[in-house]
Structures are given as C-alpha cells and as structure tokens.
Amino acid sequence: MNKKLRYFKRSIPFYIMFLPAFIYFLINNYLPMFGIIMAFKNVSFRDGIINSPWVGLTNFKFLFASADAWLITRNTVLYNVVFLVLGQLLGIFVGICLSEVRNKKAARVYQTLILLPHLMSMVIVSYLANAILNENYGLLNRILVVLGGEAINWYADAAYWPYILTIIRIWASIGFSSVIYLSSIVGINEDYYEAACLDGANKWQQIRHITLPLIKPTTVTLIILGMGQMMRSDFGLFYLVPLNTGALFRTTQTIDTYVYRALMTLGNTGMSAAAGFYQSIVGFLLILGANWLIRKLSRELALF
C-alpha cells in the first residue's frame, strides 16, 4: 500500500502534464458524444435535444434507402484504401529522399515546397484543377491539341476521376506524411548506418535493412489511425474539386457528399447526426479490427 502511494506521488507531475490533454479531449471529444442521441431523435431545437421525440432508427434509413447506397460506400472505402496505401508508400519514399539531402538549406526549401499543397484550401485546389482540366482553355487540353490529339471534356466523363482525385489527394497530402516519416528517419541512430557502411552495404541495402524496419512502428500507427477514417472522406476534395458535377457522381460521390446533398435543403439535424454516428461506429470497428489483426501478427506493433 505504502509502495503504491509512493508510486502515485512520484507520478503526480505526469498526471499534471497529462491534464491539459485530458481536458482537451474531454471537452472536444467526449462531451459532444452526448449528441449521439440526436441520431435517434426527431430533433427540434425549440423543444431541446432531450425533449425531442425518439424515432428509433428512422434517421438512418436515408443512408441505405438509395439505390446508390452500395456505390457511395464502395467509393468511400476504395478511395481511402488507395489513399492509405499510396500515401504511405510515397510518404516513405519522399521521406527517405528528403533525409538524404545533405545540404540543410536545400532540405528546408524542398520540405516547404512539398508541404505547401497540404496547407492549401480545397477551394483553391479546385480552381487550380480547373485551370488544368478546363475543356476550352485548360492546360492539359491545350497540350493535347498541340500534340495533335482531341480536347477531352474532363468534367463529363466519370472514368477519369478516380485517377484525377488520387493524384490531387497524393499531391496535397504527401508533404505532411513525408514529414512524419522524415522525423522518424532522422531519429534513427547514425551508428547503424556507419556500421553498415563499414561492412560494405550500399544505399539500397541500408534502406532495406535499417531504415524500413526501424520506421515500421510509425507506418503501422499511421495505418491503424487511417483505418478509423475509412468511412470518412475529404469533403472539399470530393465536392469542390469535381465542381459538384452530377455527371461524375458515379466515381466522385462519397458518404459525406451524399449526406450534404441529401440534407442541404431538408436541414434535418437528426439525419445528419445519424450519418456521422454511422461513420464513427464503422471507423471504430475498423480500428479495433486492424489493431486486433496486428496484435496477432506482432504484439509490439499493436497500438493497444
């Protein structure tokens, strides 16, 4: 008992350090969970959330009533899988490249340049994309015409958009993920590389046998966290960049844009809460699942 008390006393500074984060998460992430009940109510703000009548699962119906329910779920999940896999691979690649730049000033310039798109609003990105893809005066069509090809109406054919959106997304996010990887690569002890050099390992062997294994925990953490976002999508990317064009819905409609379009005129709070709840629950289950799987494979790498 005495020992435990002493242990607790010793930990007090850590509890104090933990306090701000605890309060932050309590206020921003836990208390709003009270709002989950809105998903099961016909919300009227004048009656108050508590006094609004319960309606069971009615609010969830619109998510599954559409003939496109499968399509939007597929789009959301597939895009996220592609973004997750490509994002990690390219993030690692760019991170390693950046770590090999020996000139400090140059490294900083490259990092900033690669990070810049991440800071850009999707509204601006949508204009940039239009400058490239516009049928009449877009850069791409101008090049195609000069090369003797025919101008393509990019905004009329859904088939192009999985590629366009992936490229834009990777371009926008690569800076951030590469910086995360760079920071963990920088944290690797130089001694490993020196020893490897002495043993005659070339660059590729060093990367394969030192860098990659040592950044595995970072990769796994990012993947598990990414699983939680599986049912969410970047609204700006899917709504603004295709310019809200109906003809592209087959490949650009995701759960978030679907919910927005469905409820824009209805203004039904209960239904939007239901959509958010559904996304969160599936995301939560996916995180648990991914963690369970990784735990099976390697206990140390699992998050919890």
Place this chain on the structure above:
Amino acid sequence: MKGKMNTILVLLLVLSIAIMAAACDGGSGTTVGTPSQTTASGGATTSPSEDEPPRDPLTVKMLLMTSGNNPAEMAKVTAAVNQITVEKLNTTVEFTEIAIADFVQKVNLMLSTGEQLDLFQGLFLYQSFYANGYLLPIDDFAPYYADIADLLGPYLDCGKINNVQYSLPNLKDIAADTCIVFRKDLIHESNIDLKTIKNFDQLGDALRILKQKYPEMTPLAGGNQGPALGVALVNFDDNCFIDPMTDDGLGVLMNPTKSSEVTNYYATDSFAQMAQFAWDWTKEGIIAWDQLNGSAEQVRAGTAISYLYAWAPKTIAEASANSGHAMEAWRILPEGNALAGNSFFWNWCVNSDTKEPERVLELLNLMFIDAEINNLLAWGIEGEHYQVVDREKGVIDFLEGHHTGNVPYFQWTKFSLPNNFLQYVLKGDNPDVWKETDEWNKSADVSLAMGFSVDQGKIATQVAVCNNVVEEYRNALLGGLLDPATEIEKFNAALQAGGIEEIIAEKQSQLDAFLAAKGN
C-alpha cells in the same frame, strides 16, 4: 490504490457529463420559450389604437442583410432611424448586420441558441425555421400590421403556411418571371429584334446568328449558379410557368392557375424538351456552362453575350449594373404571364421568442409605411450620402466625387428592406420602376398553391434520397452534359427507386387538404 484512482476518474467523468447535460437542458428551458407561451402572454394586451402615453422604451433587434461589405457609417444611419422610431413608438432598433454568405451559419446559430433577434428573414431556411418553431404565428396580432396587409393585398398570402400567417413579404417584385438578358450593343449590331422572337426555336436561331458573328464568345452562358437553361421552369405545352412549390422541385404544379395536380416535372415533355435544347445547343456551341464564374461576370469580361435572369421591371437596370454593359431582356414566355407563387425568401418573420410581438410588428409596420426610414436604410442620410435631384419623382444622385464604391453608406441589399416602393431611384434609372413593379405584381397569375407549404416530416427519407438523384442528373441534363435520349429514363428510374411517388402522393394529399380548408 490505483484501482480506486481509476474509479474516481470515471466517476468524475460521469459527473461532468451529467452536469453538462443538465446545463444544456436548463439552458433550453430558460432562454427558449415555446411559441404557445409567448403568444399567451402577449395576447393579454389590447389593440394598438388604445393610446397609453407612457410607453416603456423597447429595443428590437432586426436583421439587416449585407453583401459582406458593411457600410462604414452604419452607426450614423442607425441613430437617424432611431430618432424616428423612438419619437413615434419609443422603440429603439438595433440592426444585426449579416452577410448573405454567412446567413446559414449565423442566423441558424442565433435562433437555435435563443440569442435576441426579433425580426429576421428566412431566405432558403424559411421552411426549416418554420419546422423548428422559430416563426411566430402572427394572425392574432393582425391589427398591428394592418398597413402592411393593405399594401400587400393578395401577396399577404405568401407569408402563410397552411392558412396561418407566419411572415410578411417585403414589398418588391414578388411575382416570378424569367428572361434572358442580352448585351444590347451586340444584338443591335447583329440586327436581332428581340420582340420578334416568339419561342425557343427562334431563340436558337438568334443565338446561332450571334455565334456566327462573335465566334469567340458564348451566346448564352451558364455560370456558377447553374447551367444556361437551369432555372427556366417552363411548361411548353400550356405556355405558362411551373410552380415548384418547394425548392427541391420534387412534385410541382405544371399549370398552377388551372390544375392542382402534383406532377413529377422530370417525367414531363417540357423537361425533356428543355434537356433536348440544352443537349443540342451545347453541341452546337451556342450555349456553354462555365461552372466557376458567374454568368454576369462572363458578360463583364466579354466572354459571353447573354444569360438567364429573373424578370421584373427593375431587371434591365439591375442586370446592366451587374454585367457592366447595357442589357436588353427577352422574356422566355413572350405570351405567358408572370406567376405569383409562394415567395418567402425575403419575408419578414417575427421570432417566436420575442417578448412583445405587438411592438415588434408595430415597428415593422412603421418601416413599411415610413419613406424616411426606408431611404435612410437604402441610401443613407440626405446631404451626406446622397442628394435629391427631383423630389417629386424621387430621383437622387450621389454627391460629387462619390460613387457606389466609395460612398460611406452604401447598401447593395436594398431589395431586402421592408418597402422597396418607397425607395428613391438613382439618377439614370427608370424613375417609374416601382410603380411599374406594383402594377406588374398585380397583373401576375396567382398559383393555386399560394400560401401552401409542404410538411416534409413524413417523407424526409424519400426527399433526402431523391435530392441526391436530382443533384446527379438535373444540372447535368440541363447543362447539356448528358444525352436526354437515354438519361432521362435513367433519371426517372432512379427517382422512382428513391420514392418520388410517395413524395408526390404526400404532397398531393397535403395540398388537397389545404385547398379544402381554404375553400371553407
């Protein structure tokens, strides 16, 4: 010990959640009164004619829509307005300036949190505000807005929801009509006489002439608000405008003065024809849709010649100012009449939380009849922000050196003010514009569904699903991106699957009940 610590933490967490929940509950109980309570307390007072000299001072908060550039000397103008209102009613007005772009977030938040906002306009959230109980039914206070009712005449019904008065439309162009505005100089150069165009086929011919003469320009442009033919709700068979009843357009009245049959517009010949025009004309290059730029900006930039616009007597002046060129208008139904349907966008609503609705309505009533207040809000203070050129005709001009861009009080959103007809007209514009607008309002056909509002409660799921289908196909078809020959069928199949028939059946039964109640 450690176990105990955890239990305490969990308990603390639960406690704080409980406190939070209780606070929320208490908050909604005290700040947000139910409409019935406020009416009950308000109904006790007597009619306005009874004069009680010592009135308590009252502060009323009133929404004032702005373009986002709030005028610099707003405080000065507010003080001048208050001089009048305090003298006449002992009521002080505080204007809550909100940019149209922020309207949804800010006004929604103010109303749902119970912040004081006594008078406001609903815009596209009007029906949602009604559904949330923010609108006070004002029938009981009719004597307090008697002048407004007189001024509005039949248009008073625009503010009714299922035969109960919930709002008061501001006096402006209330009827609905659509036209295409063309650059005047270019159609004259091309020898096109708009008066000779009788239908869409002839419109196509005119656009072809323009295309030939000005190959670098779009003859008829769509913009970021929608495709070129996007807002033309025309019944080609009966040569009349369609009443969409609600914004979603799911279930409309095709011939709103003659038949109360709710119809799926997207399955009609008129929609197919419009989509066919869009498809053919886009291929020909005589219409185009630039989704990022406004159509008026395209005309201003010299890349487009014409665009669709709402028609009213003030249209030509307004469109000319917006597009930087003198414009001329062609009404898209040259022989059809304007339609007076449910117009609630700019209706003035009284908050159901308001403590003294009588005095709020009294103030609004004054604002509808007092020319001085209207002109203060529209143009500012005479001698400081404008000068009168012709007092009889109500024509004014800016002071020397001032223009719309640098005058310290300028309100783009004059149309949102209570009574447009009392506003001065800027020199150079048609001085009789308000008289003409009044006559035009009165000449419009009145839709059978005027005063009807759909309660979407039972069909919310179907509406949500169908909204998405409409978003997917409607603009794509009207923007000439999809071939109507095959896609209209798919569109309607998707609407069927989404439950449009249930929506139409529900709307029909609500409309029938409304008409029956109105008849009695």
